[in-house]
Amino acid sequence: KSETTSAMPIEASKTGWSQNFKMRPSLTNNRGQCGLALDGKMKHQDTNFATSTLAKDYRKKNTMAIIVQYSIRVKVITGFGGRDTEMDIPFILIHEPKKIDPSNIPEDINIENFSRIKLKLGEELASSDP
Numbered sequence: 744k745s746e747t748t749s750a751m752p753i754e755a756s757k758t759g760w761s762q763n764f765k766m767r768p769s770l771t772n773n774r775g776q777c778g779l780a781l782d783g784k785m786k787h788q789d790t791n792f793a794t795s796t797l798a799k800d801y802r803k804k805n806t807m808a809i810i811v812q813y814s815i816r817v818k819v820i821t822g823f824g825g826r827d828t829e830m831d832i833p834f835i836l837i838h839e840p841k842k843i844d845p846s847n848i849p850e851d852i853n854i855e856n857f858s859r860i861k862l863k864l865g866e867e868l869a870s871s872d873p
């Protein structure tokens with residue numbers, strides 16, 4: 744939650760007003776909050792809010808996923824004689840991709856075919872039965 748009264752009041756003839764807010768969520772302040780989708784582990788410091796779900800139509804019945812959407816609630820108090828206005832503005836949260844240092848990538852990459860291992864283990868178990 745953030746409130747500001749900077750650059751207030753806004754004159755009636757003024758156009759193109761904008762205000763930028765930089766918010767950085769803190770895990771320590773939000774640890775007990777319900778309904779937060781996080782990327783990372785709760786016990787580590789590198790936890791971020793989960794990125795928004797980008798899907799064409801997530802309302803299909805056969806879709807099983809956690810849909811992450813964000814919005815900012817803005818309340819404008821117009822003052823004497825006017826109506827206060829409150830609205831939800833949706834936005835998409837996307838994190839920058841992590842930069843990978845090519846010197847840290849190992850040259851030998853071991854890829855195991857787990858289906859073959861599972862098949863071999865199944866054959867060994869079947870042959871060991873009396």
